[in-house]
Every structure is written in C-alpha cells, then in structure tokens.
Amino acid sequence: MYIYNDFDAEFVRDRVRQFRGQVEKRIDGSLTEDEFKPLRLMNGLYLQLHAYMLRVAIPYGSLDAAKMRQLAFIADKWDKGYGHFTTRQNIQFNWPLLKDVPDMLDALADVGMHAIQTSGNCVRNVTADHFAGAASDEIEDPRPTAELLRQWSTDHPEFQFLPRKFKIAITGSPNDRAVTKAHDIGIRMVRNENDQPGYEIIVGGGLGRSPFIGKVLREFLPKAELLPYIEAVLQVYNLEGRRDNKYKARIKILVHEAGLDEIRGSVEETFARTLAEFKKPSDELVDQITTYFNPPEFNNIQSHAYEEALETDPVLRSFVETNVAEHKNPAYGIVTISTKPIGGTPGDVTSDQMRLIADLAEKYSHNEVRISHEQNAVLPHVRKADIPLVHAALKAVGLATANIGLISDIIACPGMDYCALATARSIPIAQEISTRFDELKLEKEIGELRIKISGCINACGHHHVGHIGILGLDKAGVENYQITLGGDATQTMALGERAGPGFAAEELLPALERLLNRYLEIRECSDEIFLETYRRLGPQPFQQALYPEEEKYAA
Amino acid sequence: MAREFTPQIVTANDLLLGDAVYLTKAGTWSRLHSDAHLANSAEQAQTMLKHVKGQQDVIVGAYLANVSVNEDGIPEPAHFREAFRTRGPSNYFHGKQADAQSS
Ligand code: SF4
Numbered sequence: 008m009y010i011y012n013d014f015d016a017e018f019v020r021d022r023v024r025q026f027r028g029q030v031e032k033r034i035d036g037s038l039t040e041d042e043f044k045p046l047r048l049m050n051g052l053y054l055q056l057h058a059y060m061l062r063v064a065i066p067y068g069s070l071d072a073a074k075m076r077q078l079a080f081i082a083d084k085w086d087k088g089y090g091h092f093t094t095r096q097n098i099q100f101n102w103p104l105l106k107d108v109p110d111m112l113d114a115l116a117d118v119g120m121h122a123i124q125t126s127g128n129c130v131r132n133v134t135a136d137h138f139a140g141a142a143s144d145e146i147e148d149p150r151p152t153a154e155l156l157r158q159w160s161t162d163h164p165e166f167q168f169l170p171r172k173f174k175i176a177i178t179g180s181p182n183d184r185a186v187t188k189a190h191d192i193g194i195r196m197v198r199n200e201n202d203q204p205g206y207e208i209i210v211g212g213g214l215g216r217s218p219f220i221g222k223v224l225r226e227f228l229p230k231a232e233l234l235p236y237i238e239a240v241l242q243v244y245n246l247e248g249r250r251d252n253k254y255k256a257r258i259k260i261l262v263h264e265a266g267l268d269e270i271r272g273s274v275e276e277t278f279a280r281t282l283a284e285f286k287k288p289s290d291e292l293v294d295q296i297t298t299y300f301n302p303p304e305f306n307n308i309q310s311h312a313y314e315e316a317l318e319t320d321p322v323l324r325s326f327v328e329t330n331v332a333e334h335k336n337p338a339y340g341i342v343t344i345s346t347k348p349i350g351g352t353p354g355d356v357t358s359d360q361m362r363l364i365a366d367l368a369e370k371y372s373h374n375e376v377r378i379s380h381e382q383n384a385v386l387p388h389v390r391k392a393d394i395p396l397v398h399a400a401l402k403a404v405g406l407a408t409a410n411i412g413l414i415s416d417i418i419a420c421p422g423m424d425y426c427a428l429a430t431a432r433s434i435p436i437a438q439e440i441s442t443r444f445d446e447l448k449l450e451k452e453i454g455e456l457r458i459k460i461s462g463c464i465n466a467c468g469h470h471h472v473g474h475i476g477i478l479g480l481d482k483a484g485v486e487n488y489q490i491t492l493g494g495d496a497t498q499t500m501a502l503g504e505r506a507g508p509g510f511a512a513e514e515l516l517p518a519l520e521r522l523l524n525r526y527l528e529i530r531e532c533s534d535e536i537f538l539e540t541y542r543r544l545g546p547q548p549f550q551q552a553l554y555p556e557e558e559k560y561a562a
Numbered sequence: 563m564a565r566e567f568t569p570q571i572v573t574a575n576d577l578l579l580g581d582a583v584y585l586t587k588a589g590t591w592s593r594l595h596s597d598a599h600l601a602n603s604a605e606q607a608q609t610m611l612k613h614v615k616g617q618q619d620v621i622v623g624a625y626l627a628n629v630s631v632n633e634d635g636i637p638e639p640a641h642f643r644e645a646f647r648t649r650g651p652s653n654y655f656h657g658k659q660a661d662a663q664s665s
Binding site: 033034035036039040054055056057058059087101102104105106352355423424425429432434435438481484485486 | 575577578579580581582618619622623640641642643646647650651652653654656657658
C-alpha cells in the first residue's frame, strides 16, 4: 500500500474544498464551461457520452480492504453500483452527477485516495507490475521506487503543464507485466556486473496514433540517482517537446524526430546539473518507504490439504492452472481474480464483488489487492492452503472465471458505449468473442492468447500489443474493426501488423473463428501459442484465413 | 442549384446530469431526440447554435448533429454515435433506455 503522508492528506483536502467551490460556481452559472473544464479535468472529472465520469487514481494498482470497501460505498451511493478498472490501473465511475462529485472526492480522501493527475498534461498515475513484491521471478520490489516517483511527481510545480501527458511504468522483474516499453518512461530494475541494484531507463514508448516501442536511454542508472535523472528527462522534454501539434507532443515523437543519441546527450548534460542541484529525499524518507513495503510475515508451513483439494476438485484445478501464479514463497500463490466472466464487460466489478474482494484480501492476502493493467484484480499473497477457500468464495459471487491469459481474458476500453472520443464500440465485441469461443469450447484448446480492443486510435485498449489487436473505427458511418496480428506487450514487445481491410461488426466474429481454426491446424504442437506460430510462419497463412475470398481471386 | 442540406438538430449534454439533451422548437431542452427542432438550412442551424451559446448554466458542449426525417416528420439520428446517445450503453440497461421505461 502506498504511503499517504501529511502533505498528501492536506493537499488533497484542500483540492476537494477548492473543487467544491468551483462546482457550485459552475452550477450557478458564474463559471463558464470553458473556465470550468480545465478545473474539472484536474480533478479527474470527464464528460462522456451519457454522463460525467470520475477517474480515480490507484497508485501502482495497490489497494487495501478499506480502500476497496470505500470504492464499493461510492459506487452504491453516487453511481450505479459498480466501477470500471482501466488499463492505467485506475477505477472509473461512469454515472456521477456533477453536484455529487465533491462528496465523492471527500469520501475518497477519507481513505487516502484522490483523482488528481488522472488527466491533463502532467505526470500521471505511476503504474507498476501488479505482482510486485510477490512474484517468484522478481529481482526487487518496484513499489518503493513507484512510491518515491509518486511523491516526487505529485503537484511537482515544474511539470504541471508539460507539452502533453506523461506516463511512467516500472517493473522489478525481467518478465515485464507492466508494459514498460509502451510508456513515456519505462523503468526496469536491474543489477549491473558487480551485482549492484539500479535501473534501466527506457524512453519514448507509447501506443495511440503513432505507436513506438520504447528505447533504452540509460542501460544502468545507480539507484540513488533515479529522481535527478528522471527530472532531467522531464526538463529536456518540457523544453524541447513540441507544443504546436497535440499529436506530435508526446516524448515519443521528440525521441523519434531528434534521435535517441541526441536526446541522450541533452539528458546527460541536464543530468549533470540536476544531480548536483537535486535535493535528495532524506535517508529517513527512503528508509520509511522501504520499510513500508517490507514483505509481510509469511507463514511457511506447507499444507497437504491444498494438493489433496487439487486432486479431488477439477474446477479448482482448472482455476489454479490459469489464475494462480508462482509466488516467491513456495507456500503461497498469487491469485488473479478475473473481471471477465463469459459475456461480461472487461474491468467491471460490482460493489458486492468489491466488498468480497476486500474481505478476502483482509483475511487471506495480508490486506493487499492489486489492480492489473489487464483490468483484473489480484490477491498477491494467498497461502496455498487457503486457495480452495478463496476460490469457493469467489465462485459464489461470479468471480471465479478460470481464464487468465486465455481468449476471453480480453482487454477492452470503454469504447463508444461510454467514451466521448470513441469511433466505435469495444465492449460488445469483447462480449461476443468470449461468449462465442466458450460455446465452441475452444478456449483451453487455443491456450494463451491476448486479445486487446480499442474503440479509437488512442489505443487505451492496447490493441497494438495484442497477439490479436482489434481497433474500432467509423467507416462511412458504420462501425468497422481493423485487425492487427503479432503484437506483444511484454519484454519482447512487438507492434502488431495490420492484417488487411477492416471487418463490419457482424463479419468480425466469423473472421476470428477462421483465423483461430487456421492456427489450430498449423501450430506445431499444442504448446506452441498463437504468437509463436505467427512468429514462425509470418502473416500469410493468417491473412488467407481472414480473407478467403481474396485467395480465391488470386488463385 | 442550392447545395443539398442535410437536416440538423442542436444537441448537448445536460450540465447537472451529463446526459444528452436536444433543443426543442420552444427553445427549451428535451431528453428525447424526437422532440428536437429541425433546422432545414445551414443558416437556421447556425442561428439555433448561436442562440444556445448563452445557456452555459444549463448545458455543455452544444453542437449540430445530422438527422434523417422519418415519414411522420420526426428527426432520427443519422449517425450511430447519435443513435447510441439516445439510448445509453449497450452492455447494461442504463441511461436513457432505462429512464424511458421508468417514466
Ligand atoms: S481508446 Fe479511444 S474509445 Fe477507447 S477509451 Fe481510449 S479514447 Fe476512448
């Protein structure tokens, strides 16, 4: 859990007070929308297609039971009894009334949460590996660094008006679950040849209109130099980033246009100064943060009950196969709770479900819950002996879908069901895919497959890095879906390639069926996942499956 | 020959609720698309839009939307985005579609 210090608490209350006054003035007409809009955006309040939407930050995706319960309370009292988890590890409420928003923000502040810096051209919510502090493959827990970055960036006077928004992600594991290469800055915790801890700094990644894979700006940065270095990157960007064109204002364009070496030169030059000038966080603060994230006291007693339960309960076994990941402590497992029941809306969780997750976190996971960029919830530290109980409890509220990493574990942005920027819907597409492949009983057979859907070119649904990416567009007044193939969101990041012309909504599902049937025919063995087959054979066999008519003409 | 004009209406979001509203003939705002007043020329459309710019304390973000006119003379959304705004999201029975049932 992140630390909410006195500074934060006061700052947040202050902002709520100010915003309450601003809302009153907007309602009585003394503030125009032009005046009010930047103020509401600074407080995470958007106006969408059917209603306002409040976006609440969940720093590096970490929640505890009290926070989760408060989110449930807010969903019941001021919304329609649910919330939507996003690919930025935020939660969005889709139906607040303008007059209620200050109360919602006060309720958030009661548990140390807020909606600040979830919008606007500032450093946004820092995201991190959702298995942080638990994963067996981890070199070091990234959360102390994420917290340091959060404190440094919160209300940073110099970086409130950057050329464009700025997103930072961090992972402490070589297996990148935080999509670091698609962020303005990606940070990987590494060790140098002398086994000293430090960071690899990646810059200029991003999806959206012009997707770029981040490039390594600094291979090894000693741990103590992180903040002055990031400060230097931001200063260079603040100065040199383009402000003339919104679509060219992200740091990825600066890196692309100026070249990596040039930017590296400017950053190192600036860094020489920032390093000398930087007022280091006190050792006390660093210690306090590190201590805060010390691993909980694990109970190492192994239990045979778990193995026995697995033997006798095939449903549990199937759940464990997909939804439980290896914990650094062999007596524990990391339980991912899928927010994607067959036919459901990816990322949506009801207030009752939130309360159950809170109870389980408290009872079985050292009071910790994570939200993943894949829009799922995670109980990071569950004793294996408790997993059968957790599974049974989840099952009772429809949260035990065993599909993590499979075809129905789809990332989908809100699309045109909610989002004012959308060019087409994404949610119904996700619902149809998961329903159809469940009917066909092909999910397990197909195995690992990452489908990611965005409702417009902004790519909040990460479609470029889906094994299969789907982008919804408006083609002459009809929803049309473009397919990309071969994307990869991990440390081996790749941008998917466009397969060909888009599909009308009703053509999309049959096309995907042809595509995946072809995959099943041509994969080398059942262990070769879709992405591997694609990498081995290239796009051609898949294009033939998607566009059989064209093949006929070509023949 | 005059350039053919696609009939338009003025729509916006309600300031307090945030939902879609439509400018009526009387100059008030309705939650029903069918109540929207038709502009049959570009000039009329612009005049209507200008007129509502002063209504900052009631609505947000007014704009012109193309419509088709059915045989009863009632405007219907020409684009799917506008059609969605008259209903609400497709994943839950929320928004206007639900309001219509309860009222
Ligand atoms: S990708 Fe587009 S449609 Fe989807 S949430 Fe982002 S801006 Fe909205």
